[in-house]
Amino acid sequence: MAHDIELSDARFPLEQFAHLADTTMFTPMKFDLEPELKLALPQRFTNVHSLNEAQAKYMKQGAKDDLRQIAAHYNALIATFNNASGGQGASVLDANGPTPRDYVLVSLGQDTLRLFPTASIRDQGLQYRERFAVKVFGKETGSITNHDANAKSLLSHGPMRKEFEVACTGPTNSFHEFRQIQGLPEFFHTIDPSTLYVDAVCLTSRTSLFSLNHIPGTNLLALLEHCCDISRFSTPNLDVFTSDHFDREWETEVKGFYGVDQRLETEEGIKELVQTLFSHLEDRLKQAVPGIKVNTLSKMERASKSVDEFYMTHGPLRHIEERSRLLYRYCASTEIPMGLAYALSQRVSALEIHNNPDRLYNLAAAMPNPETLIRLPQKAQHVGMKIA
Secondary structure, rough: OOOOOHHHHOOEHHHHHHHOOOOOOEEEOOOOOEEEEEEOOOOOOOOOOOOOHHHHHOOOOHHHHHHHHHHHHHHHHHOOOOOOOOOOOOEOOOOOOOEEEEEEEEEEEEEEEEOOOOOHHHHHHOOOOEEEEEOOOOOOOOOOEEEEEEEEEEEOOOOOOEEEEEEEEOOHHHHHHOOOOOOOOHHHHHHOOOEEEEEEEEEEEEEEEEEEEEEEOOOOOEEEEEEEEEEEEEEOOOOOOOOOOEEEEEEEEEEEEEEHHHHHHHHHHHHHHHHHHHHHHHHHHHHHHOEEEEEEOHHHHHHHHHHHHHHHHHOOOOOHHHHHHHHHHHHOOOOOOHHHHHOOOOOOOOOHHHOOOHHHHHHOOOOOOOHHHOOOOOOOOOOOOOOO
């Protein structure tokens, strides 16, 4: 995304891996693929619901213990990528180590609404979101920077996702700039921008790190970006957190490959290599933290599900007599979850959120600071070489 740390800044001891792959040859990810392995960490119930409760909870021992457990899990997972010894599956961390972000990453998930919620993007097996950074942890707090617009295929349809992304000049023309992406599915050009409304919001505290990993049974090294993410979800009105726990996820994305292999020339070949790598990594990570599970829904899919469940159980839809009979009949005839349809029917645009950011700032300020969670494994303090 627009906020990503530059791959060119990563440093690895490439000479230690020369016997496993030709480190002079680098192939970046192509075919608009964004292969991701997403793992959910074991959760503890934290009973954090509204913003005020969230702020108060941070002062209680229960939340502190929960964050300590999250930190222990993430650090255990990071340590598994700090093994540069020879053999199948050898890996090493970027010498720069983990980088806690000094902002909360905000994603505004959007879909279409005309007279009724149509959710046409979801219907196409895609998600569209506008993202930006809310500065809350550093010296310059209370500002919004680094806008981008992004569409992806749904993780629930498979891990070999397609991604279309562009950095934007700001929130006003983001969808117009998004539609300038070459190779964008034609469907997006049929959407009237005035019909786009926010259906779910995801706020994420993130720490990133790069690693270099040998793909077992090949002469290739995969360059990976990992994210240690703690997320919270909110309604389009940004008036409440919609779930009673921290959403904690380990995310691994393949950025490219060192070495020579004919499979790098085709989309199916790359998918085969990624699957081999992910199978290996999944086993390794499950050994490091028992109880973790593969996520089959992306963060925005989980955010949408959380908003739907919130409106159906805690919001105005919780009692059958309070439901809009017309909306109820409409959703019964479509595949749009009723709570999500209700979220769209609030008609909150992304631009409206940007123009009235106070609630967003308050929610972001209640997120945990990743700086306090991640510690650099000592073995990663090697003298590295910049990647190609």
